[in-house]
Amino acid sequence: AEIARRFGAEGIGLLRTERMFRRPERLSIFQQVIMARDSEERREAMNKLVPFLRNDFLEIFRVMEGLKVTVRLFDPPLHEFLPSSDELLEKLCEARMRGDSDEVSKLESLLRRVRELREANPMMGHRGVRVGVTYPEIYEAQVRAIVEAYLQLRKEGKDLQVQIMIPQVADYREIKYVKEKAIEPVFKEYGVRMPVGTMIEVVRACITADKIAKEADFFSFGTNDLTQGVFTFSRDDVENKFMHDYLEKGILDFDVFQSLDTEGVGELMRIAVEKGRAANPNLEIGICGEHGGDPKSIEFCHRIKLDYVSASAFRVPVARLAAAHAALRERGVEFPIY
Secondary structure, eight states: OHHHHHTTOOEEEEEEOGGGGOSHHHHHHHHHHHHOSSHHHHHHHHHHHHHHHHHHHHHHHHHTTTSEEEEEOOOSOGGGGSOOHHHHHHHHHHHHHHTOHHHHHHHHHHHHHHHHHOOSSGGGSSOTHHHHHHOHHHHHHHHHHHHHHHHHHHHTTOOOEEEEEEOSOOSHHHHHHHIIIIIHHHHHHHTOOOOEEEEEOSHHHHHTHHHHHTTOSEEEEEHHHHHHHHHTOOHHHHHHHTHHHHHHTTSOSSOTTTSOOTTTHHHHHHHHHHHHHHHOTTOEEEEESGGGGOHHHHHHHHHTTOSEEEOOGGGHHHHHHHHHHHHHHHTTOOOOOO
16 A cells, blocks of 8 residues: 555555455454354354454555545455365374364364365355355455444544445345445444445446446446456466467457457446446446556546546556556547557
């Protein structure tokens, strides 16, 4: 956050919260959340994490005082926060050899849960808003930590602009459900309001953006995942296996994960912007991901009237320059796009 601000960023367009759960003192607690068999157990475990999360938000909000911070709620698949089956099997064998019955029982239970959570395609499975729908206690605790940090700093006289973003939305009813079960109850309890918006990173969300816009205060295009969905390319596999061949043989003109595919992904974005703003004229719309730091992509975003671009901290200077060039080019001042 400090680096981005020094480079001239006017806020944080995407604050990833899942990293907060990976620290050693928190991971074991979050594993209790995943292992919980009912809502009461999950809420009890998540409440243990609220002080940790609140402290993280306090630090970030304080650094970004006066600037907008968009906090994305939990996004990745749950299995990423559990040990692998192979690792557990190895530990289980060692516990059996030692005759440690308590440890054997604990590891067997954990192994069963890991196998239950295993997915054939986790990046298109139980993640993002789907976790928020099935386990609203996770989102509720995150929102509580955000609100408590926000209110504490407001009491100190800090000027804050915080908004909450829901990932992986495909249907407006997902937002509606999460707001009713996990967000609005916390807002009501503390007597506070914050803008609530969504990532637009699923093809269906682009096509039904008019319905989604009625439940959202803002859109943020997640073009990394949207590009994967449009091409049915796995980014990691493509770049390691055949992107070079596609570029060398002229099938693709450029790496679509580095520069925006304006004919496919871009067309879906244009549709979403038109539909979204028709349904909600006050809708703020931006983009986050690798494309947010690419000059050609920024030029396209300017043409379809996005309000902002979000890039990684070290790409902020390039993004600012590209945005300025796009605005001047619209007025007839020409600059090359590299």
